Structures are given as structure tokens and as C-alpha cells.
Amino acid sequence: AQKVTQAQTEISVVEKEDVTLDCVYETRDTTYYLFWYKQPPSGELVFLIRRNSFDEQNEISGRYSWNFQKSTSSFNFTITASQVVDSAVYFCALSFTGGGNKLTFGTGTQLKVEL
Amino acid sequence: DAGVIQSPRHEVTEMGQEVTLRCKPISGHDYLFWYRQTMMQGLELLVYFNNKAVMDDSGMPKDRFSAKMPNASFSTLKIQPSEPRDSAVYFCASSFGIGVTDTQYFGPGTRLTVL
Numbered sequence: 001a002q003k004v005t006q007a008q009t010e011i012s013v014v015e016k017e018d019v020t021l022d023c024v025y026e027t028r029d030t031t032y033y034l035f036w037y038k039q040p041p042s043g044e045l046v047f048l049i050r051r052n053s054f055d056e057q058n059e060i061s062g063r064y065s066w067n068f069q070k071s072t073s074s075f076n077f078t079i080t081a082s083q084v085v086d087s088a089v090y091f092c093a094l095s096f097t098g099g100g101n102k103l104t105f106g107t108g109t110q111l112k113v114e115l
Numbered sequence: 116d117a118g119v120i121q122s123p124r125h126e127v128t129e130m131g132q133e134v135t136l137r138c139k140p141i142s143g144h145d146y147l148f149w150y151r152q153t154m155m156q157g158l159e160l161l162v163y164f165n166n167k168a169v170m171d172d173s174g175m176p177k178d179r180f181s182a183k184m185p186n187a188s189f190s191t192l193k194i195q196p197s198e199p200r201d202s203a204v205y206f207c208a209s210s211f212g213i214g215v216t217d218t219q220y221f222g223p224g225t226r227l228t229v230l
Contacts, residue, residue, distance in 0.1 A: 035218070045206060045221035091158065101146060101210060101217060102171065105158040 002027050004094050006106035013082050013113055021077040021109045023092030029053075032096040034068065034075045035103065040088040048090075051075065082113045117141070119222035121207050127228045133195040136225045139188055140209030148208040148219060149175075149182055149192050158206075164190065197229045 003026040013019045025034065036048040049059065051068050059066045063080045079086055092106040120139040128134050140147045148163040162172040167184045175182065179198070184190040194201055204226050208219040 037221075042223075043204065043226070044223045045208075047218055047220060050218050101212075101219070102148075102160050102163065103158075103219060107157050 002029075002032075002094050002096065002104040004092050004104055004106035006090075006092055006109050008109045009107070010110040010112070013111070015084060015113055015115055016081050017113075018078060018080050019082050019111065019113075021079075021090050021092075021111065023075045023077065023106060025073050025075065025092070025094045027094060027096055029096040032094060035093040035095070036066065036075075036077050037091045037093060037105075038088045039091065039108070045091070048077075079111075082111075084113050084115060087111060087113045119207055119209050119220055121205075121222035121225050123225060124223060125226045125228075127230065128197055129230050130198055131196040132229075133193065134197045134201075134227060134229075136192040136194075136205050136207075136227070138190045138192070138207030138222060140190070140207070141220060142188070144209035144211050144220075145187075146210045146212065146217070146219075147184060147190050148210075149190070150206040150208065150221075152204045152206060152224070153202075161192070194227075197227075199229045202227055202229050 005024045032053045034051045038046045038048055056068050065078045067076045089108045089110050091108045093103045095101050095103050122137045145166050149161045150158050152158045161175040162182045163170050164184045181193045204224045206221050206224045208221045210217040210219045
């Protein structure tokens with residue numbers, strides 16, 4: 001069975017602080033994909049990143065970076081120098097090839113960035 | 116390019132009424148997914164299609180929910196009769212395929228309230 005755990009329900013930071021959102025996953029499959037989506041207050045789900053299980057390289061995109069570690073089954077997301085516009089719910093998700101690309105979502109982490 | 120389009124954006128109805136949610140996937144995408152988001156259950160997959168055929172509807176309550184995709188550019192999710200517990204945000208998503216490059220892109224969602 002697939003499972004995604006986001007233990008942090010809510011995080012509050014002050015603008016310009018760095019913040020890391022944790023994601024731990026469970027799967028028996030050797031080929032799988034991990035995702036992060038952002039859900040701002042307006043409600044839509046915005047795709048941020050996709051990572052396949054064979055690529056453990058960390059990725060950086062502007063202020064966003066992702067750390068994928070198979071040894072600990074984690075795919076953590078760091079926002080550097082957070083901004084108020086980063087306030088949103090962030091979802092980590094997992095899919096595997098044999099599952100027809102069905103996404104299993106974590107419960108989400110509500111990030112609040114205050115001035 | 117237009118993203119996934121959903122209508123209506125908001126729907127308020129009374130218990131027992133029929134509700135139809137609509138989705139237009141991104142052009143060229145062969146896979147279409149319907150998700151439901153509630154506070155209690157989070158994001159859960161109801162049904163998904165490949166080339167207009169239902170691939171998996173195990174997450175969809177069959178007694179009152181039905182999903183159709185009459186053509187490649189249109190899908191409906193129907194609830195009849197609706198119940199207050201169906202109140203949720205319903206998302207439609209589409210992807211090109213199920214391979215490593217195939218990310219699901221979500222529509223803005225339909226917020227359904229059943230009184």
C-alpha cells in the first residue's frame with residue numbers, strides 16, 4: 001500500500017525565514033514518483049515538482065529546493081527567504097507505475113508566512 | 116494554453132437534488148481524474164479515465180455517483196441524489212499519460228455545498 005505522511009499540520013514563520021516542509025512516504029514499488037503541489041488560499045492546486053525514484057539529485061528552483069533521500073523515504077521541501085505569497089497548503093503526493101498514475105496525497109501542511 | 120477547466124466553480128443545492136460537475140481537460144491529455152477534497156478525508160481519488168474509458172472507479176460511491184467521458188474533451192461527474200456529506204471541493208485533473216513525464220494538472224475545483 002502507498003502512504004504519504006506530512007506530520008507538520010501547520011507551520012508559522014516570519015517573512016525571510018527559511019522553512020522546511022517534511023514528507024515521508026511508504027511504498028513497496030521500486031519505481032515511483034513523488035510530487036509537491038501548492039494550494040494557495042484561492043483553492044487551486046498548483047504543480048511544483050515531480051521526482052522519479054531513480055533520481056536522488058536535489059533540485060533547486062529559485063527560492064525552492066527539494067531534498068530526496070531514499071534511505072529515509074523522505075522528500076522534503078525547503079523555501080528559502082519565505083515571503084507572504086508562500087502562504088498556502090502544501091501537499092506531497094506519490095504515484096507508482098503499476099498504479100496507473102493514481103496520486104496518493106499526504107494530508108498537507110499549512111504554511112503561514114507573516115510580516 | 117488553457118489549463119483544465121471546471122464548471123461551475125460554486126454550487127449550492129438542497130439534499131436530494133441532482134448535481135452535475137463538468138470538466139474540460141487540457142487538449143491532448145489522455146488521462147482524466149476526478150478528486151474530492153474534504154477536511155476529514157483530504158484529497159481522495161474518485162475515478163479516472165484513459166482515452167474516455169473508466170480505468171478505476173474504486174473510490175467512487177456507486178450508488179449515487181456516476182462519471183462519464185463522452186468525448187476526449189469533456190467529462191461529467193453526477194451525484195443523484197445529493198446528500199450533505201457530499202459537500203466538498205471536487206477537482207478534475209488531466210495528464211498526457213502515465214509515464215515519468217506525465218504530471219497531473221488540476222483545474223480550479225468546484226466547491227459543492229449540499230444543504
